[in-house]
Amino acid sequence: MCFFKEISIERFVVLLYFTLSITISSGADTIFANQSLSGDHTIISKGGQFELGFFKAGDSSNYYIGIWYYKKLYSNPSIIVWVANRETSISDRFRSELKIIDGSLVLLNDSMSQIWLTNVTFTTTILNSATTLIHDDGNLVLRDSGSNSVEPFWQSFENPTHTWLPGAKLGYTNITKKRQFLTSQRTNEDPIASYILLTFEDGYQHSKPKWVYDFHDDEDCWCLSAYRIFLYSY
Template sequence: MEKMNIPWLILSLQIFIFFSLNRQLAFGADTVSANQSLSGTQTIVSSGGHFVLGFFKPGNSSNYYIGMWYGKVNQQTAVWVANREIPVHDIHSSELKVSNGNLVLFNESQVPIWSTNISSSSNSVVAVLEDGGNLVLKDGPKSSTPLWQSLHHPTHTWLPGGKLSLNRRTNQSQLLTSWKNSEDPAPGLFSLELDPNGTNQYFIQWNRSEQYWTSGAWDPQTRIFSLVPEMRLNEIYNYSYVSNENESYFTCFMILLL
């Protein structure tokens, strides 16, 4: 595998044209509510059409996954996968729906194989796909407080607004993990995570044991990682590194250019 020197490339956003046909949910609908579900070729689309959520099949694989992909890119490019380790085979009898306050994926046997897994008993929970690529679970469509959000549970792609973090109380990392291969989104050999030893740098690890690449330490003056000088050349992202007694995390946001 070719050595990756600039992992920030996964943040790029491409704009092309996308057309989507939806058989039951209205075209452009961005919400799954308690009386709706996704199955077959049904999708939800963010309000500006930038992201789509539904079942997809990577490459020539016979397996299907619930995932999110760019809505305005010619080639379907997945950026988030829910059931990356447990695929389904019949998308017409499998469904993604709100159940007992959670967003849950049921396979063809109606067995739950993935869930947002939060403590919620509300009957008004909805899942909304936002235009920044964030799938948000909240208590009612007008609620501004997320119960769960995909940006805090990335799989293999780091989108603007997402966090790669280390919980300093539990020592648990929120990391990115490569696919096994182009047709299998199950976790592969490479991961990107904040150093669990407490230093303010990121490691790409092979098989969770051997260090493959490091960003170097965060420099608060230049606001870049010391071994990633290319960050200076990128003027469309605003980077931020935060560290306190509870957590450390790195995030970025796109700068709107007028």
């Protein structure tokens, strides 16, 4: 009799885990502090515009966490607009996890080693209430679900990679003394950052966008001198 009870409990646990997995991968737009993303599970923005999950780069065995246009809207589901772990790929997406640890969004590989994180400063009060949400504009945000404020303490729009989406920021942050810029991919099938960047002159609200060969040398290769563009200074 006890044997059958044990089997029933095991089946219940498996069923519960399977149900949670389906919930995360069937249209949810949020990762909560007690959840993780792995394998083929994804989150999809509320209006079905963008999707976040693991993707494979070309014909390689390298996987990355990225954001792309939701495949039901476009015939080509591999239009990647943002990549988290550009410099360090993973090989096993089923044993890797994207989860919230101590208030930060962290990517762990199959050996549970940390290979990417948002690295933000926050108070200890939000450790258990931090959530990750993907919006219909493609912005991935990390915010405190226990607060009435909608302002995130980290967002992909302030940390762009190779694509400039409407609403994303390129410019200079006065608080962190950090500027946002775009970096080209090595190839269409390799998301590793290359040497061509799109950046702006520092310290100006009206500044010229320019292409740079090497960020460290800051050598201009082309500049849009015909017009000036408004940038956010914050």
